[in-house]
Amino acid sequence: MVVGRASEDEVDRLFHALADATRRDIVARVLVAEYSVSGLAEQYDMSFAAVQKHVAVLERASLVSKEKRGREQIVRGQVDGVQRARRLLDDYERIWRQRVDQIADILAEDAEDED
Amino acid sequence: MVVGRASEDEVDRLFHALADATRRDIVARVLVAEYSVSGLAEQYDMSFAAVQKHVAVLERASLVSKEKRGREQIVRGQVDGVQRARRLLDDYERIWRQRVDQIADILAEDAEDED
DNA sequence: GTAACGTACAACCACATGGTTGTAGGACGG
DNA sequence: CCGTCCTACAACCATGTGGTTGTACGTTAC
Numbered sequence: 001m002v003v004g005r006a007s008e009d010e011v012d013r014l015f016h017a018l019a020d021a022t023r024r025d026i027v028a029r030v031l032v033a034e035y036s037v038s039g040l041a042e043q044y045d046m047s048f049a050a051v052q053k054h055v056a057v058l059e060r061a062s063l064v065s066k067e068k069r070g071r072e073q074i075v076r077g078q079v080d081g082v083q084r085a086r087r088l089l090d091d092y093e094r095i096w097r098q099r100v101d102q103i104a105d106i107l108a109e110d111a112e113d114e115d
Numbered sequence: 116m117v118v119g120r121a122s123e124d125e126v127d128r129l130f131h132a133l134a135d136a137t138r139r140d141i142v143a144r145v146l147v148a149e150y151s152v153s154g155l156a157e158q159y160d161m162s163f164a165a166v167q168k169h170v171a172v173l174e175r176a177s178l179v180s181k182e183k184r185g186r187e188q189i190v191r192g193q194v195d196g197v198q199r200a201r202r203l204l205d206d207y208e209r210i211w212r213q214r215v216d217q218i219a220d221i222l223a224e225d226a227e228d229e230d
Numbered sequence: 231g232t233a234a235c236g237t238a239c240a241a242c243c244a245c246a247t248g249g250t251t252g253t254a255g256g257a258c259g260g
Numbered sequence: 261c262c263g264t265c266c267t268a269c270a271a272c273c274a275t276g277t278g279g280t281t282g283t284a285c286g287t288t289a290c
Binding site for chain 2: 008011012014015016018019020021024027028031032033077079082083085086089090092093095096098099
Binding site for chain 4: 151152153163164167183185186187188
C-alpha cells in the first residue's frame with residue numbers, strides 16, 4: 001500500500017495519541033526532561049488517574065517509555081516515535097509531488113492551458 | 116508563505132483525522148487523483164454515508180477540499196494540511212535535539228579538563 | 231511497624247465516534 | 261414531465277474515549 005512501514009494499527013495509535021492537546025504537551029515535556037507520572041499529574045488540572053491514562057496511550061503509541069525507579073515510574077520521550085509519524089507524512093507529500101510532477105510533464109508535453 | 120501556528124483544536128482535528136486507516140487511504144487517493152464522494156465510496160466496504168462522514172472529517176482538518184461539479188462533489192487532497200502536520204512533528208524533534216545538545220554541552224564542559 | 235507516597239486498575243459516567251438506514255432535494259438524461 | 265444519480269442530513273445504535281472516584285499494593289520515610 002501507499003504507506004508500508006508500520007502496521008495500520010500502529011499508525012492509528014500514533015496519530016490518535018497525538019490528537020490530544022494534553023498528550024502532546026506531555027510528549028513535549030518528557031522530551032525535554034524526565035518526569036514521574038505524579039510529577040506530570042501535578043502539571044495538569046485533572047486527576048492522577050487521567051494523566052496515567054494519557055501516559056498509557058502515549059506508551060502504546062511508542063511516543064514515551066516508562067521505567068521504574070524506586071516507587072516512581074519515570075516517563076521519557078521516545079523521539080523515534082515522533083520521527084516515525086513524521087516519516088509517514090513525508091510519504092504523503094512524496095505521493096503528492098509525484099502527481100504534481102506527472103501533471104507538470106503532461107502540461108509540458110501538451111502545452112495546454114486549463115482553468 | 117508560512118502557515119501560522121495552529122490552534123490546539125486545529126491540531127486535534129488534524130491528527131484525529133489521520134488516526135483512521137480509511138481516512139488515510141482517502142487522503143492518499145485524492146492526492147493522486149480527483150474522486151467524487153460516490154467514487155470514493157465505491158472503493159470501500161462501507162456505506163456511502165460512512166465515507167461521506169470520513170470526507171467531512173478530513174475536510175474539517177483541511178486535509179482535503181470539496182468542489183461542486185454538476186451533481187457531483189469532487190474531493191481533492193490538500194497537501195498543505197499534510198505539511199502542517201509534518202511541521203508540527205518537526206517541532207517536537209527540534210525540542211528533543213535542543214535537549215540533546217544541552218546534554219552534550221554539559222558533557223563537553225565536564226570533559227574540558229581532558230582537552 | 232505505621233504512615234504517607236506513587237502507582238495500577240477497576241467501575242462508572244457523559245459524551246464522541248464510526249457505523250447503519252432512511253428521507254429529502256438538486257442535477258442530469260429520457 | 262419522470263426517473264435516476266449524487267449528495268446531504270437526521271436518527272439511531274454500539275462502542276470507545278476522557279474524565280471521575282475508589283480500592284489495592286509496593287516503596288519510602290519516620
